[in-house]
Amino acid sequence: METETHPFFRAPARGLAWCLVWCLVWCLPALAKERVVVVSDSWMPYNGTPGSSREGYAVEILRAVFERRGFTVEYRELPWKRAVRDVRSGRADILIGATRDELPDFIFPKTSLGRSELCFFSMDGSWRFTGRESLTGVVTGFVQGHSYPRWFLDDIRRHPERFHALHGDDAFVRMLAMLAEGRVQVIPGSRAVVDFYAQQAGLEDRVFLAGCSLEDDHELFFALSPADMPRSRLLAGILDRGVDTLRNTGHLNHLLIKYGLKDWIKVR
Template sequence: MRAMVLKVNGILLCILFLMAGYVPASAQETIVAVADRWMPYNGRAGSSEEGYAVEILRAIFEPMGHRVEYREMPWKRAIEDVLAGKADILIGSLKSDNSKYLFPKETLGKDLMCFYTNRPDWKFIGPESLAGVRIGLVKGYIYREWVLERLRLSPHQFHIMHGDEPVVRLLGMLKDNRIQVMPGNKAVVEYYVKTLGLEKDVHLAGCFTDTKEKYLYFALSPAQPERSKALGASLDKGISLMRKTGQLNHLLIKYGLKDWVRLRK
């Protein structure tokens, strides 16, 4: 039944695009999206649960006759490919002051940075809490500036993870006490803690409250700005229509999530 609803809403989405006279790019082109595996946003390519961000791309572009090619790769390489124009979309990027990407207006949800530990007695109460513990970070991920400042001042305190599935591997290090603290996106870390059965080994130690809420985006390649602007306009139009038709809500339910716009009100 859910598949039937999604199919019908996909057809409706395409009809609404056509009624609006909106044609974002040439017909039957391939749109390449890249990222490292980061559920529930993006998962294993070709699986029944590719992640809701990938499914949003498919729901928007495939009814319009485009082919969405989702490629898994290390985050650092994904960044390089999008900046160089080898790929069109980087899934799940924060905006930063020096960002070179183009961004749509619509987001992929709030980025709540929380801290996880293997020590039930350790709590995050502010930046000073990081003194005296070994911390795991992922190469290329955007962290809050005060985290990066501590990295610059005390590099011996940190383990920087490279390569595939870095969140999963850092959680393994946390379980084995090779690190004691890991900051990360709450939805992502808790997804893997649950699916890997680490509830008894990994504990939520608190979250950082930003003065201004931060959101994740589809980051678009600066190498082909006109193409990226068209793709961004399509994403804005498409996500808005998915929300209005209920297709977005049906998709998020599949991953146990709620619409972040409603949460933000």
């Protein structure tokens, strides 16, 4: 007995071709609309003003990796504490510039954004940071919600009169301005970040590196939302493969030169 075949399987080759065209028409726009929301407070050269010609090298890495995969990258500048809260809750996907220790519940790719050491800066070229005791006689500014070592946070709690907290989108820029005005005598920060903002403010010859805490040297990462683990793991994998490609093709170095930086990993 002859078996009846469904008309779809008896269609000519051009029928199958039209089916593939239909899939491309309807499926690709859906993929193209896939959005990755990225947040952080302003922290150049990692990330700066959204939509500007210099959004920061971390934002440019994300755009280079995800946009060629059909994603739309939406970068928002938020105060740090709100940025962390939005990524943790799933309202945003990726946080720029976190450490594994400060956000252990987040998903992290294998690829880092480089290293960030805790250094101290002053307008007084004779002042030196030699340990926590050296902060006793000065007023130190800090950004509320940023990751600092436990000893530093303990000092803030025990001696709040010796510290001045700032918060908001441009907290670091305002902290540097307070240093220049003499309202605080010392500020902590990453060398790359302070160097960038000091140069922007024309203070590069007046702000002195006073020393670094060698035990507080950490790798920085993109931190992905714990609210949707499968999606975040997928995005982390795309990031790792994408940054490897940027590095191996030389595109990453080209991108970093724009910010006066070099790759933090030597390619063999």
